[in-house]
Amino acid sequence: MFDVVVVGAGPAGCAAALEAARAGRSVALVERGPYPGAKNVYGGVVYGRVLDELVPRWWELMPVQRWVTRRSTMLMTGTQALTVDFRTEDWGRPPYNGATAFRADLDGWLASLAQDAGAVLVPSTVATGLLRDARGRVTGVSTDRPDGDLTAGVVIACDGVNSFLAKEAGLFRPEPGGRHLTLGVKETLALPRETIEERFALTGRDGLDLEILGCTRGIPGGGFLYTNLDSVSIGVVLGLPGLASAKVRPEELLTDLKAHPAIAPLVRGGRLTEYAAHLIPEGGYDSMPELVGDGILVAGDAAAMCLAAGIWLEGVNFALGAGMYAGRAAAAAVASGDTSATGLAGYRRLLEDSFVLADHRKLRRAPGLVFSERVQRQYPGLVCDVVQGMFQVDNPRPKPGLRRLLTRAARDRRVRLRHLLSDTLTGLRSFG
Amino acid sequence: MTDYRDSSFEARMSTVDFRVSDRAHITVDTEICRACTTRTCVHACPADLFVPTSDGGILFNYEQCFECGTCYQICDAQGAITWTYPDGGSGVAFRRG
Numbered sequence: 001m002f003d004v005v006v007v008g009a010g011p012a013g014c015a016a017a018l019e020a021a022r023a024g025r026s027v028a029l030v031e032r033g034p035y036p037g038a039k040n041v042y043g044g045v046v047y048g049r050v051l052d053e054l055v056p057r058w059w060e061l062m063p064v065q066r067w068v069t070r071r072s073t074m075l076m077t078g079t080q081a082l083t084v085d086f087r088t089e090d091w092g093r094p095p096y097n098g099a100t101a102f103r104a105d106l107d108g109w110l111a112s113l114a115q116d117a118g119a120v121l122v123p124s125t126v127a128t129g130l131l132r133d134a135r136g137r138v139t140g141v142s143t144d145r146p147d148g149d150l151t152a153g154v155v156i157a158c159d160g161v162n163s164f165l166a167k168e169a170g171l172f173r174p175e176p177g178g179r180h181l182t183l184g185v186k187e188t189l190a191l192p193r194e195t196i197e198e199r200f201a202l203t204g205r206d207g208l209d210l211e212i213l214g215c216t217r218g219i220p221g222g223g224f225l226y227t228n229l230d231s232v233s234i235g236v237v238l239g240l241p242g243l244a245s246a247k248v249r250p251e252e253l254l255t256d257l258k259a260h261p262a263i264a265p266l267v268r269g270g271r272l273t274e275y276a277a278h279l280i281p282e283g284g285y286d287s288m289p290e291l292v293g294d295g296i297l298v299a300g301d302a303a304a305m306c307l308a309a310g311i312w313l314e315g316v317n318f319a320l321g322a323g324m325y326a327g328r329a330a331a332a333a334v335a336s337g338d339t340s341a342t343g344l345a346g347y348r349r350l351l352e353d354s355f356v357l358a359d360h361r362k363l364r365r366a367p368g369l370v371f372s373e374r375v376q377r378q379y380p381g382l383v384c385d386v387v388q389g390m391f392q393v394d395n396p397r398p399k400p401g402l403r404r405l406l407t408r409a410a411r412d413r414r415v416r417l418r419h420l421l422s423d424t425l426t427g428l429r430s431f432g
Numbered sequence: 433m434t435d436y437r438d439s440s441f442e443a444r445m446s447t448v449d450f451r452v453s454d455r456a457h458i459t460v461d462t463e464i465c466r467a468c469t470t471r472t473c474v475h476a477c478p479a480d481l482f483v484p485t486s487d488g489g490i491l492f493n494y495e496q497c498f499e500c501g502t503c504y505q506i507c508d509a510q511g512a513i514t515w516t517y518p519d520g521g522s523g524v525a526f527r528r529g
Contacts, residue, residue: 039523279500
């Protein structure tokens with residue numbers, strides 16, 4: 001019997017186990033992989049600010065590849081690319097902002113924090129189902145170990161995007177066709193450290209994170225590229241319904257991206273060291289499950305806590321935050337002797353009072369806009385054409401005005417200006 | 433067994449560590465697949481594990497599965513794909529995810 005059983009030793013599960021253990025509770029942290037991170041893939045950047053609450057001077061301890069000091073966003077068509085490239089020295093020194101890391105390193109470190117606080121890590125173990133009492137309250141998990149039932153006051157389901165536990169608990173109703181899911185495929189390409197520094201204009205441990213729109217043949221999604229110490233990771237993210245109807249293989253789109261004139265020079269000569277794929281829950285606030293049940297809490301990807309809002313792409317930070325609050329709420333419920341949904345309701349309040357649900361609620365319309373037909377298929381070309389028109393000198397003709405460029409590009413790209421206006425307003429409402 | 437793949441895809445998959453379990457964690461009801469016209473699993477699976485057979489069924493190879501879940505999420509035919517996690521400690525083991 002444990003006070004708290006946490007399923008999944010990713011960022012959410014490790015933070016939950018850490019906080020519950022620190023509150024003096026007995027905690028089991030169950031992980032189906034042979035080591036934490038073995039099953040995990042992400043799109044590259046950990047925003048560690050929330051760790052300030054958990055680990056003083058975490059940046060001296062966290063296994064980081066590079067600190068992101070260059071944050072770029074690229075809109076592309078087959079032959080054009082417009083990049084907004086921002087860099088700041090501030091993000092390359094304490095207290096830092098975002099970092100790239102390998103998940104096996106990052107999740108292993110997070111799990112070690114939980115273990116140091118007293119949580120018991122149980123690797124190579126699948127939580128195969130929920131245990132319930134006569135009234136239906138969750139009282140633990142069954143596992144694939146012999147005599148492997150683990151009883152608990154509270155189960156915290158941090159079992160990832162496919163969360164079978166949240167589904168079994170009746171907290172989550174899957175959408176047909178994976179409507180809110182995207183598939184990410186990623187290659188890690190080894191390059192000498194000096195090559196990365198020269199190619200990306202970086203020094204020391206500084207790093208680049210580049211997000212790309214317009215590289216998926218109109219399938220709702222996008223691309224990304226980020227630097228590790230001596231490798232570059234590059235990937236595409238594809239909405240499942242769009243992928244299903246496009247009849248194209250995911251790695252073909254990745255191959256396309258690597259061959260794009262704006263990207264090819266960045267990855268040239270890279271030796272493939274790992275190919276990876278993972279689903280991402282990108283539906284945002286409106287696709288989240290119930291977060292609290294009798295004896296159970298849900299956090300991280302299992303709770304669809306990935307933010308896919310175009311210019312902001314975050315997930316690990318939400319998982320850490322949600323896990324932290326779940327661990328605290330579970331510990332408090334156990335201490336008070338009420339682990340029913342009512343006793344655990346503090347979790348939801350903690351999330352609502354913090355960035356975890358505040359950001360998601362504020363940006364609830366953003367995924368719909370970002371994955372819309374026009375943003376995906378038409379606007380990258382529209383913007384690229386306008387910029388090309390601005391900088392192309394067509395003497396002896398005089399310069400066209402911006403309005404004329406926009407009208408011309410809209411006509412060529414079949415964009416109706418009233419749609420552009422309404423999407424701009426939606427964007428302002430979503431992001432403002 | 434994997435001769436349906438080209439050599440570059442083989443090279444791609446050879447960069448991934450798999451600890452293969454004896455138990456197949458995914459089963460495909462090929463009878464249901466015979467009636468399926470979309471076959472979305474065949475092109476969507478990032479590990480290219482679903483192969484149409486000449487008799488209209490689907491052949492599935494579980495050993496090099498990323499355990500992403502795309503196949504069952506995207507499947508148009510109810511109940512064609514039964515998807516579970518592989519046994520604890522087995523399956524894909526990412527090092528750089």
